[in-house]
Amino acid sequence: MFDARGARDISKARERATSYGRVPEVHGKVVAELTLGFWRYLAAQRYLTTLWVPALAAAFPHGPADLGVRRREVDRRLASLHLVRNRAAHHEPIHRRDLSSDWKVAVELAAWVHPDAGAWVAARSTLNAVMASRPRR
Incomplete structure (x- = not known):
């Protein structure tokens, strides 16, 4: 598999x-x-028939209705989050990224699992407060 x-x-x-x-x-x-990389690649095209269609698409029931679009969009969002997480974890610069957009992607992806999960992530995240207090150029 x-x-x-x-x-x-x-x-x-x-x-x-x-x-x-x-x-x-x-x-x-x-x-x-x-690892996060392991979970991220489960949404890749190579697992479309072995994992995505029979099982993983159901993990994101509130995503796009079309399963092909859903897989691509989940994969795209996971790739984006994986990138920013790796940059931050390795102390690489992320200050030029649109972190607000990254935050929205994370909340949206959680909401695709269940709307309450998205609301929970949004309510507990401190990223918006941190971004609001950062120095401006």
């Missing part, structure tokens, strides 16, 4: 979750060890 990269990511997650074989494997720990 998974391509070589996905299978490798799962194998590495299993190793980390078991402290390289020293503790028993627990499903939830393996899931927690999977």
Whole structure:
């Protein structure tokens, strides 16, 4: 089902979750060890017939009605969020990005899972307050 990269990511997650074989494997720990990149690529075109259509499209029931459009839009949004998250995590500059737009993408994607999830993310995010207090050029 998974391509070589996905299978490798799962194998590495299993190793980390078991402290390289020293503790028993627990499903939830393996899931927690999977990287954002792993989850991001599940919406890629290569998994259209094996994962997206039979299962993952249902994870975003409030997205676009057309499943092909939904997959492309979820993939596009995940790619954008993955990029900004990686830039921030690696202390690369993000100050020239439209962070408000990035925030809206995150809230919208959560709302595609369930409207309450989008509202929850929006209500708990401090990004808007941080952006409002940043110095202007």
